[in-house]
Amino acid sequence: xxxxxxxxxxxxxxxxxxxxxxxxxxxxxxxxxxxxxxxxxxxxxxxxxxxxxxxxxxxxxxxxxxxxxxxxxxxxxxxxxxxxxxxxxxxxxxxxxxxxxxxxxxxxxxxxxxxxxxxxxxxxxxxxxxxxxxxxxxxxxxxxxxxxxxxxxxxxxxxxxxxxxxxxxxxxxxxxxxxxxxxxxxxxxxxxxxxxxxxxxxxxxxxxxxxxxxxxxxxxxxxxxxxxxxxxxxxxxxxxxxxxxxxxxxxxxxxxxx
Numbered sequence: 198x199x200x201x202x203x204x205x206x207x208x209x210x211x212x213x214x215x216x217x218x219x220x221x222x223x224x225x226x227x228x229x230x231x232x233x234x235x236x237x238x239x240x241x242x243x244x245x246x247x248x249x250x251x252x253x254x255x256x257x258x259x260x261x262x263x264x265x266x267x268x269x270x271x272x273x274x275x276x277x278x279x280x281x282x283x284x285x286x287x288x289x290x291x292x293x294x295x296x297x298x299x300x301x302x303x304x305x306x307x308x309x310x311x312x313x314x315x316x317x318x319x320x321x322x323x324x325x326x327x328x329x330x331x332x333x334x335x336x337x338x339x340x341x342x343x344x345x346x347x348x349x350x351x352x353x354x355x356x357x358x359x360x361x362x363x364x365x366x367x368x369x370x371x372x373x374x375x376x377x378x379x380x381x382x383x384x385x386x387x388x389x390x391x392x393x394x395x396x397x398x399x400x401x402x403x404x405x406x407x408x409x410x411x412x413x414x415x416x417x418x419x420x421x422x423x424x425x426x427x428x429x430x431x432x433x434x435x436x437x438x439x440x441x442x443x444x445x446x447x448x449x450x451x452x453x454x455x
Contacts, residue, residue: 200230206239214256221255276306278408278432278455283307285430285453286370286406292316294367297396298326300351300389301372303406305329311336320364322357322392324350339364346386353388361395369400373407375414378439380423380446383416390418402427408455409435423448 201209206229213220222240226233240256250256283306290296292315298304300323308329311317315335321327322341330336341360343352371393375383382405384390397403403426412435423429424446431440432455444450 203239203242206231206236207243210239210243210256219252219255223254275408275410275455278434279303279306279406281432281453281455282406282408282430283310285451286404287311289368289404289428290314290317294318295320295365297321297361297364297366297369297400298323299369299371299393299396300326300349301374301406303372303408304370307370307406320361320366322352322360324352346388351389353386353392357392358395361392361399364399366400367402369396369403371396371403371405373405373411373420374416376405376407376412376423376443377415378413378442380443380448381415381419382421382423382426383414384418384420385416387418390420393420397421397425404428404430406430408432412436412439422446 210225222233222236225236240251244251282303286307287310290311295318298308298319298321305323305325308326312330312333314333317336318339319330319336320339320341322343327338327340330338341352341357343357344354346353373382374385377383384393405423405426409432423443426448428449428451429443430451430453433452435452440450
């Protein structure tokens with residue numbers, strides 16, 4: 198039987214550490230059919246990238262890996278709905294436009310469909326969004342400065358807010374941690390709520406992207422209302438009565454089928 202390559206072993210080790218607190222060198226050697234010396238080299242390579250932390254006889258998960266897996270799990274929630282929502286949002290973007298993308302997983306999903314954009318400028322406080330678009334030839338990425346929020350690839354704080362004051366964009370795309378039944382937009386972090394408000398002030402129009410699970414939910418900080426927004430895109434599982442109330446606030450409501 199052909200032994201797995203080092204890349205395959207590294208990926209599998211990371212998956213195992215996402216599921217359990219630690220792994221032993223002897224256990225990994227037996228699973229992959231390689232020597233313990235080979236496994237130690239694998240662990241050294243993963244540790245050099247902060248994916249894991251080696252221990253005596255094994256390894257435990259590293260902080261960077263915890264962040265990556267936590268964020269990956271968030272991205273996977275309601276992904277079909279998110280993809281349908283961003284496909285609709287993509288229709289709003291024209292060549293040559295200046296866009297602001299916030300730090301949510303739905304806007305990160307939007308970044309993946311903007312990689313083929315033409316003459317776009319994307320301004321973002323999200324390390325994940327910047328990483329997604331950095332090799333796109335038709336997209337110039339401006340990463341705002343700031344303090345990295347613990348446990349998330351987001352930049353916040355006075356530097357982020359000051360950076361936003363320097364720009365004028367055509368459209369801001371934002372997610373939400375919750376959309377109250379009265380149309381209030383909520384964020385779990387007060388600092389991100391402040392940044393979201395500044396994003397809206399820096400753009401000619403704002404589009405909020407949120408799947409149906411966010412409707413009827415609240416969070417720590419209220420960043421504004423759908424009355425402050427031009428377009429709200431959600432999926433068809435959203436409650437009809439709530440959407441009718443939102444439309445009365447003056448926002449254009451678009452629903453898509455996941």
